[in-house]
Amino acid sequence: MILTAKMWIIIGFIGQAIFASRFLIQWIVSERASKSIIPNIFWWISILGSVTLLSYAIHKEDPVFIVGQSCGFLIYARNLYLIKKNKMSKKKSDPSKIMKL
Numbered sequence: 001m002i003l004t005a006k007m008w009i010i011i012g013f014i015g016q017a018i019f020a021s022r023f024l025i026q027w028i029v030s031e032r033a034s035k036s037i038i039p040n041i042f043w044w045i046s047i048l049g050s051v052t053l054l055s056y057a058i059h060k061e062d063p064v065f066i067v068g069q070s071c072g073f074l075i076y077a078r079n080l081y082l083i084k085k086n087k088m089s090k091k092k093s094d095p096s097k098i099m100k101l
Helices: 005-033 040-060 063-093
Strands: none
Touching (some): 005 040
16 A cells, blocks of 8 residues: 555654653653653653654655654663563562562
């Protein structure tokens, strides 16, 4: 299926909206907690928005935009990996999990 120029513009705006929504979510979560928090959903939305914008950038053949979104995608994925790794190490080191009576 070949996408029209108008459809690519819509994809670009959808990607931008997804990407921008992560800040709204982070703000709401932080306000509710009364402290700065970056929830996991922030990183997932970052990846979704980044992939959408990267697709648009590749279509537009914009090397600056492509590099920016590619690097961002790697950082967001790495943050999710580190969060998961940290949760796994906490489970392993939790004495209540190690020594059940």
